[in-house]
Amino acid sequence: MPTVRLTKRVQFSAGHRLFNPELSDEENGRLYGKCASPGGHGHNYRLDVTLEGELDPRTGMVVNFAELEETIRREVLDRFDHKNLNTEVDAMRGLVPTAENIAVAIWKCLDPNVAPGRLVEVRVAETDTNIATYRGEGAD
Amino acid sequence: MPTVRLTKRVQFSAGHRLFNPELSDEENGRLYGKCASPGGHGHNYRLDVTLEGELDPRTGMVVNFAELEETIRREVLDRFDHKNLNTEVDAMRGLVPTAENIAVAIWKCLDPNVAPGRLVEVRVAETDTNIATYRGEGAD
Amino acid sequence: MPTVRLTKRVQFSAGHRLFNPELSDEENGRLYGKCASPGGHGHNYRLDVTLEGELDPRTGMVVNFAELEETIRREVLDRFDHKNLNTEVDAMRGLVPTAENIAVAIWKCLDPNVAPGRLVEVRVAETDTNIATYRGEGAD
Amino acid sequence: MPTVRLTKRVQFSAGHRLFNPELSDEENGRLYGKCASPGGHGHNYRLDVTLEGELDPRTGMVVNFAELEETIRREVLDRFDHKNLNTEVDAMRGLVPTAENIAVAIWKCLDPNVAPGRLVEVRVAETDTNIATYRGEGAD
Amino acid sequence: MPTVRLTKRVQFSAGHRLFNPELSDEENGRLYGKCASPGGHGHNYRLDVTLEGELDPRTGMVVNFAELEETIRREVLDRFDHKNLNTEVDAMRGLVPTAENIAVAIWKCLDPNVAPGRLVEVRVAETDTNIATYRGEGAD
Amino acid sequence: MPTVRLTKRVQFSAGHRLFNPELSDEENGRLYGKCASPGGHGHNYRLDVTLEGELDPRTGMVVNFAELEETIRREVLDRFDHKNLNTEVDAMRGLVPTAENIAVAIWKCLDPNVAPGRLVEVRVAETDTNIATYRGEGAD
Numbered sequence: 063m064p065t066v067r068l069t070k071r072v073q074f075s076a077g078h079r080l081f082n083p084e085l086s087d088e089e090n091g092r093l094y095g096k097c098a099s100p101g102g103h104g105h106n107y108r109l110d111v112t113l114e115g116e117l118d119p120r121t122g123m124v125v126n127f128a129e130l131e132e133t134i135r136r137e138v139l140d141r142f143d144h145k146n147l148n149t150e151v152d153a154m155r156g157l158v159p160t161a162e163n164i165a166v167a168i169w170k171c172l173d174p175n176v177a178p179g180r181l182v183e184v185r186v187a188e189t190d191t192n193i194a195t196y197r198g199e200g201a202d
Numbered sequence: 203m204p205t206v207r208l209t210k211r212v213q214f215s216a217g218h219r220l221f222n223p224e225l226s227d228e229e230n231g232r233l234y235g236k237c238a239s240p241g242g243h244g245h246n247y248r249l250d251v252t253l254e255g256e257l258d259p260r261t262g263m264v265v266n267f268a269e270l271e272e273t274i275r276r277e278v279l280d281r282f283d284h285k286n287l288n289t290e291v292d293a294m295r296g297l298v299p300t301a302e303n304i305a306v307a308i309w310k311c312l313d314p315n316v317a318p319g320r321l322v323e324v325r326v327a328e329t330d331t332n333i334a335t336y337r338g339e340g341a342d
Numbered sequence: 343m344p345t346v347r348l349t350k351r352v353q354f355s356a357g358h359r360l361f362n363p364e365l366s367d368e369e370n371g372r373l374y375g376k377c378a379s380p381g382g383h384g385h386n387y388r389l390d391v392t393l394e395g396e397l398d399p400r401t402g403m404v405v406n407f408a409e410l411e412e413t414i415r416r417e418v419l420d421r422f423d424h425k426n427l428n429t430e431v432d433a434m435r436g437l438v439p440t441a442e443n444i445a446v447a448i449w450k451c452l453d454p455n456v457a458p459g460r461l462v463e464v465r466v467a468e469t470d471t472n473i474a475t476y477r478g479e480g481a482d
Numbered sequence: 483m484p485t486v487r488l489t490k491r492v493q494f495s496a497g498h499r500l501f502n503p504e505l506s507d508e509e510n511g512r513l514y515g516k517c518a519s520p521g522g523h524g525h526n527y528r529l530d531v532t533l534e535g536e537l538d539p540r541t542g543m544v545v546n547f548a549e550l551e552e553t554i555r556r557e558v559l560d561r562f563d564h565k566n567l568n569t570e571v572d573a574m575r576g577l578v579p580t581a582e583n584i585a586v587a588i589w590k591c592l593d594p595n596v597a598p599g600r601l602v603e604v605r606v607a608e609t610d611t612n613i614a615t616y617r618g619e620g621a622d
Numbered sequence: 623m624p625t626v627r628l629t630k631r632v633q634f635s636a637g638h639r640l641f642n643p644e645l646s647d648e649e650n651g652r653l654y655g656k657c658a659s660p661g662g663h664g665h666n667y668r669l670d671v672t673l674e675g676e677l678d679p680r681t682g683m684v685v686n687f688a689e690l691e692e693t694i695r696r697e698v699l700d701r702f703d704h705k706n707l708n709t710e711v712d713a714m715r716g717l718v719p720t721a722e723n724i725a726v727a728i729w730k731c732l733d734p735n736v737a738p739g740r741l742v743e744v745r746v747a748e749t750d751t752n753i754a755t756y757r758g759e760g761a762d
Numbered sequence: 763m764p765t766v767r768l769t770k771r772v773q774f775s776a777g778h779r780l781f782n783p784e785l786s787d788e789e790n791g792r793l794y795g796k797c798a799s800p801g802g803h804g805h806n807y808r809l810d811v812t813l814e815g816e817l818d819p820r821t822g823m824v825v826n827f828a829e830l831e832e833t834i835r836r837e838v839l840d841r842f843d844h845k846n847l848n849t850e851v852d853a854m855r856g857l858v859p860t861a862e863n864i865a866v867a868i869w870k871c872l873d874p875n876v877a878p879g880r881l882v883e884v885r886v887a888e889t890d891t892n893i894a895t896y897r898g899e900g901a902d
Binding site: 213215216217218236237239241242243244245246283284285286289290329330 | 376381383
């Protein structure tokens, strides 16, 4: 049967501050610029989750979009939406909340939960112009 | 010469109902939810067709965008646009009109008709948030 | 207090066929072109609802966006989403389902239900390029 | 001479929490829902500033877009971008940082600074679906 | 009958250079910055044309979108699309090709040709962030 | 460590005419249609640059988005923005300024300048519907 990819796009709003407490204020400022601003700020994150799988001829589906949406809601949105990524999200504990780290963390939340689909890409757009994409390569 | 990809984006509007006549109404409802609503509904489908080929140094082109657009018009839009995907489109005969099946069917319409380009991806967005992508893998 | 406008954007998918049963097939074809195609088709409609009201200094709100969203869900989406606009929507009974008629019908659904806000505009985009806007002028 | 409107679109990212310290936690929760989440969150705000003025036949301009952009940068972006709207922005002092209050506050920042243009609209989109518009009506 | 507005969105690509030959090079540079660059450049212009009129109960239309599109093609796109706005467009003769002047010129092209609709707004977006809007006010 | 991709999106406006001086006017017209229009025209080009690299656990970054933006500004925007691609851009010398050739030329500008990231894709959208993508394959 054909192998087809599904992409589900969702959005969430979260707060963050780019800051590594193990570095000096000066080095944080040099690395993160205005993103290290002390009061914190936030973004509307756009998340594109892509699975692949074999097309089931009976249903015409790879996985059910409604079930995928429910999985993303439970595993990602309930944890990340309207939360502070520095202090309130277990999946981000100990990580500087860059788009790159958010993409890897969301991969880890979703990867065990999308069978019979296979997770192939997590894409996190922090703004319309800054996007991080993770495809599961090099994971520990 | 460099190998370059071209993507042409078009849109079409079509009607559909997600329903497999070989299943019970109850199972259709469970599988397809509101998409099984009896009166049918429809979408503005956004279609991204991607080819690749070698850049011709004389023209600066891989294939002519105008010819690609004409091929898509003839092979896809004339058959799918403002049609009912359950009843009026030969390429969808016998298939539940999911985004996945539409992507595979459009691949079959276009693949024999894009030389000297090579079709590499057909991407069908049923809505801004539900997207199916087919890359010719696993075709019968 | 300042008078502020709120716009809530939602989307719904519905089926329709532009056809007036009181006209001949020939006249329907001349008026509506491919939109009169017999099997029907459909669209992802984008709906922008705009209210105005006085800013409440205690809440910082004109009306609560969450309540406005709930009103639109109850009065519009539950009636229009994934429905056939020619046959399944009471608010469209006897009307050719053009974007213009849809905008006026949605105004009538919402206008009695948005106090203390005042409805000032209903904007219906049938596609990215065809948009109808109704501001309550000339209503019967 | 023709009177023409200019709209300049910019974006900024800021943190906020919807919370009125004069209300009980329970009432804050009831009013603001997940937007009252204690750690705060944030948004990519899209700001559309519209001026009107007479077209100068010598320059073909109403006001110079480059000067308008510089005014918005100095009066708004330098104060709001990558800041916490509850604690770090003087123009928001004492105000719950709703989209409505942000729109009115930005109007007050810009209105004295756009001559010979006349400010006619400030539009703040907190997300793609929640938008507040202020036209200077009812100002104190 | 209800008065409804229709907006038709189209796009065209054109070349221009912001330069007034009656001014010195220095003053042109000061006024127009990089837009006065001598080789010229260009844009994808997005044009939104808005009419209003009474809803015809027989057709459900104010004016036929297909006819409006044809009028815009004939009166605007055939003259502006893939043309140089400094040298090849009669409607722009003697005008610096700013977004403001383009909006007024397009108004003059369309206004005599949209009956029984009434032209209410011409909106020209030179980029996603620079937009000029003309509503027929102050015309000579 | 995880390998992550970063995409930075920028825009530039440039003028061009599709025309190969080694071909006859007739053949240029046949190949390029209205894009061969003698006065030239232009576009708002949207450029997506994608790098990949290993996530640095200390910074949470692959490469610093701010540095990538600065590299794109220096190597691409300063050369292409508000320029005529037929006559004013060294990187396009001798090339017909198609989207395909622009993508390859921008790859050559960026590839030596993005270490420790690795350039994996340059995507040039001439309009919303015509897009060329180059991944460094087949380069001379």
